[in-house]
Amino acid sequence: MPKTIFVDTSRCTACRGCQIACKEWHELPANKTTQYKWGSHQNPQDLNPNNYKLVRFSEHLDNGVIRWNFFPDQCRHCELAPCKEMGDLYIEGAIVRDEKTGAVLYTDKTKNFSKEQFEEIRESCPYNIPRRNEKTGVLTKCTMCNDRIHNGMPPACVKVCPTGTMNFGERSDMLKLAEARLAVLKKQYPDARLADPDEVNVIYLLIDKPENYHEFAVAQADLGPMSKKQFLATLARPFKAMKA
Structure with missing residues (x-):
């Protein structure tokens, strides 16, 4: 059974320890500070090749009161990953899944995707996660600290979290x-919900409506009559048929 991260946003204080721990473990360089230029404490402004994880700050008015929602954004390691399905169309094995952990991983082969292919891969992700390192061409995102898991350690973000927001273990346990936690929080927050728990291995508990977090808090796709799981399962079929 795959490993799973459970993110309880009700406990997030936006300390950004998870964001920094991720950068330190992966030895990612710093970004130029921009917070004073765009009016938000969120920094950097978006995910990028040097930030696999980003604590998002979202403000909204609730009956005249300003509310802040914090969202530690990262790859969801989908049960059926559209980015992998799309990537296999062009370079099989460039995007892989670790059989032991379930982590979806981008290899150095991803540098061989053209810019057009990368955009298709990015657009296939319902959470807008993949980014490309313009210097190396390699696609980047959260690895679930797959190397740490194989050595008996939890992901760095989970290890450093001081509030219990980040949790890690077997999928069934998470x-x-x-x-x-949802049953407890529903009493105080009627809009509380789990974000796509059947389709992903990074499960978020939201205490507010998804639109009060950010655009991609839940899967973004025009599903019509299909469920999200059906959509993800059928996403790449036409492309696979073309390849065959």
Whole structure:
């Protein structure tokens, strides 16, 4: 069974320890500070090749009161990953899944995707996660600290979290924890929900409507009558048929 991260946003204080721990573990360079130029404490402004994780700050008015929602954004490591399905159309094995952990990983082969192919891969992700390092051409995102897991350690973001926002373990255990926390929080927050728990291995508990977090807090796709799981399962079929 794959490993899963459960993110309880009700406990997030936006300390950004997870964001920094991720950068330190992966030895990612710093970004130029921009917060004084665009009016938000969120920094940097978006995910990028040097930030696999980003604590997003979202403000909205609730009956005249300003509310802040914090969202530690990262790859969801989808049960059926559209980025991998799309990537396999062009370079099989450039995007892989670790059989032991379930982590979806981008290899150095991703540098061989053209810019047009990268844009198709990025657009296939319902959470707008993949980014490209313009210097190396390699696609980047959260690895779930796959190397740490194989050495008996939790992901760096989970290890450093001081509030219990980040949790890690077997998928079945994390689903039980998520459902238990949801039942408790529903009493105080009627809009509380789990974000796409059946389709992803990074499960978020939201205490507000998804639109009060950010655009891609839940899967973004025009599904019509299909469920999200059906959509993800059928996404790449036409492309695979063309390849065959």
